[in-house]
Amino acid sequence: MTDTEQRLAAIRGDAPPKRHNARTIAALTGNPGCTRRAVLDGAGVDKPALAERVGFPARFGQSRFAITRGNVFEAQVKADGGAELLRLVAERLGVPVPAAASWTDLGDGDDPATRARRSATLLTEALSPTGSHPAESAALFDHPMLGLSVAGQRVHLEPDLVAARLGGRFHVVEIKSFPVIDGQADPAKLAAAAVQSAVYVLALRELLTARGHDPQLVSHEVLLVCPRDFSNEPVAHLLDVRRQLLVVRRQLDRMDRLDTLLADVPADFTADPAADPAALADSLARVPARYAPDCLASCELAYFCRHEARGQTGTLGRPVREALGGIADVGEVLALAGGEPATDPERAEAAALLRTAARLRADALATA
Secondary structure: OOHHHHHHHHHHOOOOOOOOOHHHHHHHHHOOOOHHHHHHHHHOOOHHHHHHHOOOOOOOOOOHHHHHHHHHHHHHHOHHHHHHHHHHHHHHHOOOOOOOEEEEEOOOOOOHHHHHHHHHHHHHHOOOOOOOOOOOOEEEEEOOOEEEEEOOEEEEEOOOEEEEEEOOEEEEEEEOOOOEEOOEOOHHHHHHHHHHHHHHHHHHHHHHHHOOOOHHHEOOEEEEEEEEOOOOOEEEEEEEOHHHHHHHHHHHHHOOOHHHHHOOOOOOOOOOOOOOHHHHHHHHHOOOOOOOHHHHHOOOOHHHHHHHOOOEHHHHOHHHHHHOOOOOEHHHHHHHHOOOOOOOHHHHHHHHHHHHHHHHHHHHHHHO
8 A cells, every 4th residue: 555545545544435437527527726625525425424524415416216216227228138229329419220239237346447457458459359259249248347547546437337439439328217208308417427427438548549549439429318398218318528538537637636636635624524623624624725616516515614604705606706807705806896905915906906996886785
């Protein structure tokens, strides 16, 4: 175990680590400047339990009913060796439905590293069809284990399915239980699915690159399979995730390495959900967060961070904070707008703009 791994284990406490997934990576890349989240996710901390312990429980997440419904829908779609799934995917891609298809279940086994090695071998073998799997046949891989570098740490990811040799490329297939009604899905859920799928595409492209293959063999078009209207009838949609790929890749490249972040974290920092609540809250306060309203939909600690950030411009959203010249304190913003001189020369321009904005607002109110 490396020094970094030992440090992360000490931060986590006796609890087993929570593994990264596409949701956590999507949330992390959505707010790459948050050291607190990067350290907690890197350590595999149980953030829902931690939030509960410090008195700010998370208010989002799937219900048990929704999880059960999703599992039932996925099993239905994958029944009979994925025959119906293969037809849906082929028709949506506009290619003939293959006469034959191999089905490989890669979801067995507890060790992610072992599963990742087996997945890498079988996925790359699919690029060189054999007599038992000719080129005109398709290859479906159920729950392959992929790898991706996040903040200098190797994490494992598990897409629902990867289809190979359909249209000559790999396609990530994501199965979601939210409905598509009259051809329209919930925009927020659709956007989240697109970002998560982009994470899988990046991981699969990284695998092909490492094995000496062209990463563009992985399509930027992801197949999203959802229930149609109010039934359990599956319907497939194409998601073009090129924009999400660029954003996620850029944010991953911008993130500091975990060992670099840990150098500035207090030596006695703990996030063990079993620790004393007051000590946990004090410990968390010593690791900087970067709260924004968007965090409420993606981070279990968001309500704790929002409470902590009261009076800060970040609670109003990143565009507001940036429009205010990066001034962090709401009180300082109001004071500068009221005519108080800026003590920092670098804020003189922001102060002048705030005074102008306050004067224009007052004139508009007087006119009204």
